Structures are given as C-alpha cells and as structure tokens.
Amino acid sequence: MKTFEEITEIVSNEIDKLNWKKKPHGLYEPIAYVLSLGGKRIRPALTLMACNLYSENINAAIAPALGIEVFHNFTLLHDDIMDKAPIRRGKPTVHIKWDDNTAILSGDVMQITAYQLITKSPANILKEILDLFSITAVEICEGQQHDVDFEQRNTVTADEYIEMIRLKTAVLLGCALKIGAIVGGAGNADADALYDFGINIGLAFQLKDDLLDVYGDEANFGKKIGGDILSNKKTYLLIHALNLAEDAHKKELTQWLTTKEFKDEEKITAVTSIFNTLGVKRICEDKMQFFYHKAIASLDKVNVDVNKKQELRKLAENLMYRND
Amino acid sequence: MKTFEEITEIVSNEIDKLNWKKKPHGLYEPIAYVLSLGGKRIRPALTLMACNLYSENINAAIAPALGIEVFHNFTLLHDDIMDKAPIRRGKPTVHIKWDDNTAILSGDVMQITAYQLITKSPANILKEILDLFSITAVEICEGQQHDVDFEQRNTVTADEYIEMIRLKTAVLLGCALKIGAIVGGAGNADADALYDFGINIGLAFQLKDDLLDVYGDEANFGKKIGGDILSNKKTYLLIHALNLAEDAHKKELTQWLTTKEFKDEEKITAVTSIFNTLGVKRICEDKMQFFYHKAIASLDKVNVDVNKKQELRKLAENLMYRND
DSSP states (O other), X not given: OOOHHHHHHHHHHHHHHSXXXXXXXXHHHHHHHHHHTOOOOHHHHHHHHHHHTTOSOOGGGHHHHHHHHHHHHHHHHHHHHHTTOOEETTEEOHHHHSOHHHHXXXXXXXXXXXXXXXXXXXXXXXXXXXXXXXXXXXXXXXHHHHHHHHHHOSOOOHHHHHHHHIIIIIHHHHHHHHHHHHHHTOOHHHHHXXXXXXXXXXXXXXHHHHHXXXXXXXXXXSSOTTHHHHTTOOOHHHHHHHHHOOXXXXXXXXXXXXXXXXXXXXXXXXXXXXXXXXXXHXXXXXXXXXXXXXXXXXXXXXXXXXXXXXXXXXXXXXXXXXXX | OOOHHHHHHHHHHHHHHSOOOOSSHHHHHHHHHHHHTOOOOHHHHHHXXXXXXXXXXXXXXXXXXXXXXXXXXXXXXXXXXXXXXXXXXTEEOXXXXXOHHHHHHHHHHHHHHHHHHHTTXXXXXHHHHHHHHHHHHHHHHHHHHHHHHXXXXXXXXXXXXXXXXXXIIIHHHHHHHHHHHHHHTOOHHHHHHHHHHHHHHHHHHHHHHHHHHHHSOHHHHXXXXXXXXXXXXXXXXXXXXXHHXXXXXXXXXXHHHHOSOOOHHHHHHXXXXXXXXXXXXXXXXXXXXXXXXXXXXXXXXXXSOTTTTHHHHHHHHHHHSOOO
C-alpha cells in the first residue's frame, strides 16, 4: 500500500512528463502553465488510491488518473472565463494572462487530451470507463450551467445549491475513485461505495471551500478572500443568511446585494459580520460534517481490510481540516 | 448501395432523434438550435457512404457519424465566439442569440456528447476509432490556433495557409471517411486511400469557401459576402494578392488592410477589384482543381467496384460546383 504522499509524488512526476512543448505554442503553453500551478491533485490521487486498494500494481490507472486531472483543469480554464476570475492558485488565470480566445481553445484541446488519456485504459474495461467518465463530464457542465443560472435568480434553495455542487464538484471525485476501483478489479458494490464516498467528500469539500472563501487566509487559499461575497455568489452561507435574516439584517444584506457602488473591503466586512450574527458559519460547518460522516460510512462499506483504507480516511480528514 | 440523398435523409432523421429537451434548458437549447440550422451534413454522410462501400448494413456507423457531426457543430460554436461571427447558416450565432458563456458551455457539452456517440462504435474497433477521432480533434484545434495566429502576423505563405486549412477543415473529412471504412470492414490500404480522398476534398472545399466568401451570392451562402475581406482574413486569395501586387495596387491594398475607418461596401468592392485585376481568383480555382484531382486519384485507388464509388465521386463534384 502506498501512502498519500507517495501517490501524489507519482501523480506529480507523471504530470511533468506530459509533453506540451509542441506547436503551435499559443495552444500548448497555456496548458503547461495551468498544469504547472499545482493544485492538490486530489482527483488523480483518488484514482490511484482506489486502484491500490485492489492491486499492488497501479500502472494501469495512471493514464486515466491523468486524464481526470487534465479534464479538471480544463473546467477551471473555462469556468474562470465565465466567472471573470482574475486569480487561480495565486497566479493570473489563463484568460487574463493570455485572452478569452486562448482560454477557450486551449481548454478545448485539454478536454480532448483528457479523452486520449482515458482511452489508454485497459481494453476490456475501456467502454465502461469511458461511459462513466462522459456521464460525469456532462454532469459537470450541467452543474456549471446551474451555477450560472443561479446568478440570475432571486432565490435559490439550499437543496438546489447542494444539487448544483454535487454536479459541479462532487461527481468528479466519485468518478475518479470508481475508475480507479474498476481498473484495480473491484466488484460493483465496492466501486459504487467508493463512488458514494467521493460524492460525499466532494460535497463536504465544496462547503469547506465556501467557508474558506469568507473565513480563509488569502496567502494559503490562493484566491481573493471575499470573492464570493463581492460577486453575490449564492453560496450555502448566503442562501441561509437570506433565509434567516429579519428586519434590519435583511434590509442591510439586501442593500449590499443590490448596490452597484461600494468599496470591496467594506462590503466584505459588512456581509461577513451579518453571516456571523446569523450563525450561518455554524450551519455550513454542520452540513459539512454531515456529508463527511456519510462519506466515512460509505468507506466503511468497502469490502477491503480496514488498514488499507486508512490513507483514504486520512485524506478525507485532511480535506475537512485544510486551510487552503 | 444507398444514394447520397438516401444517406442524408438517414442522417437528418437520426439527428432529429437526439434528445436535447433536458434540463438545464440553458445548456441544451443552444445545441438543439445549432443542430436545427441544418448545414450540408457532409461529414456524417461521408462516414455512412464509406461504410456502405463495404457493408450493406450501415447501422453500426450511425452513432460515430452523428458524433462527428456534433463535434463539427461544437467547433462552429467556439470558432464563432473567437471570430466574433454574427451569422451562421443565415441565422444569429449562439454567442449572439445567447451570450459567450452559453456558447462556451454548450459547446463543451457537445464535445462530450460527440465522444459519447463515438464510444458507441463496435467494441472490437473502439480504441482504433477513438484514437483516430482524438488525433483529428487535436489537429482541428491546432488549425484554429494557426488561424488565430495568422491574424496577428504580417505575412503568411500559401503553404502555411494550406497546412492551416488541412488541419482546421480537411482532417475531419478524412477522419469521417476512415471511421466509416473501418466500421464497414475495409482493409488498411482502402481506409487510408479514403482518408486521403477526404483530405483533398477538404482542401478543395475550403478554397471553394474562400471563393464563395468573395464571389458567392449572399442568399445562397448563408453568411455575409465579403466577411473575409472586412476582417483582413489571410485567405488564399489575399495571400496571393499580397504576393503579386506591385506599386499602385500594393499601396492601395495595404491602405485598405490598415485603415480603421471605411465603409464596408467600399472596402469589399475595392479589394475584390484588386483581386480581379491580379487574377488571384483563377489561381485559387486552379489550386482547388489540383486538390480535386488528387482526391479523385485517391478514390480511384480504393479497391471496390467503380459503380459503388459513383456516389462519392458525385458528391465531390457537387462540392466543387456548389454555390452555398
């Protein structure tokens, strides 16, 4: 059994081996750039760790693991255009460093590259893996569309928000684990339990992200703190704040959401203060814990020695208590 | 053997059967829209016709044929954003009718859908078909990148231009034919000859497009006549005009290329008149004929009864003498 650290080193080495020094440079340099920014590499790590539960040899899972990471980074390129995000992982986003057209086209070729890597999966399970990957990829686009749609709507329920982040974030973690399990030779029940583990970790992970966006530390987080507040993003925090606020708080919150003229720091401070008064941080943390415990329950169902599952359990824990 | 008309009717019926009445509507309606605008459906027709050379039953080729058409339409969505094109097939482009973000995201899901359809190819040839399709898809992105790069460059050679349109346009026709041939059970030599047929038809087809953009009829063409001239697009016509023009013509042409203030109709008339004086229309037509004859020579090499190849030969001819 490999540790998480050993696994991420394999991932990191394999990502470095991908060749982007090809022509036309305008197409491939942004890809090398975005992949060099790092990130936690959780998705490919999950694929290899799931495979490793069933097989000491994880070589066959490397290509699909990389495919999933390249796909994830593709979605970041396109999402950052749509969200007009200037910073990702502490560095200028591709559409800022180059331009929108570059981010569109380099993203497109990343999506194809992802499929090329996935297509290197063993022939006997190729179709099963491709079908799972494609369904997941479609769901991620659907999640992004819901996210875009929510920006235009006055009210979004907490359930709708959870469904959106399930599609936009959680399904790729589930998919990463399940693909690793299939490559490793897991049975259907185990593959599905690992998928559910990924879904619930993903949901908890995104709620943690919402919390970090308001309560995180900018240097660690790699993005601007308060970005969600400035863009009126209907996060789990804001949705509950809008539900709970009455009278003066309701009026103040609505004012901050509708005014076009404000100083960034003032709006962030004021909205955070309303969040604190209403206790929505706690509500978000509780929901995060809820999904975390569901995830662990799914992991418990996976029919392999409890020691082998220790690394996945540790990873889940770290994701909950991270500050970046 | 099915006629081209019978083949396109099958394609058209199968495209109508694709279900886009799914949620979120904001993601799927633009796909239904762009696919409803028609187009010549040449690529899926080529797949089915190539399959039909080797097999009376073409059912197995339908899904990959549709995948290729959906992929082609995805590239139109993204290219139209990059080119800021307002009109496609006589109707507003998706990024105009909706917005850039919609065209990006609906395009992304179309690319995934294309892979889902391709993945329905028979299991024993799935990997071969996917590898060919992915390489082709990457080449198309590379072609688009060259096209974007050329806009920023002062000089582009005729050879560079031909290589760009080979990647951007021709390889998908070659790929469409080769996939059909593989599904139909063709040997490697035939599959490659059909690929070459597609490449050369594609090159001739694109040169025809360049000609139609200047000398076509707006009602038939479905796009604004003179669009390439207005955007200073370095087409085969302009590249040769810049090579051949001397003194007064050179000065006049350079002036039209650099001035920011002009009346559209005046620029189109003036540049077309320079093209006519320099005889670049004829040069472009000759090159088109050159590729057309190379295409026919490749088709001649395909080792099936000459009568069976009649429909492909007729289609190639129609593409050369079309006015839309």
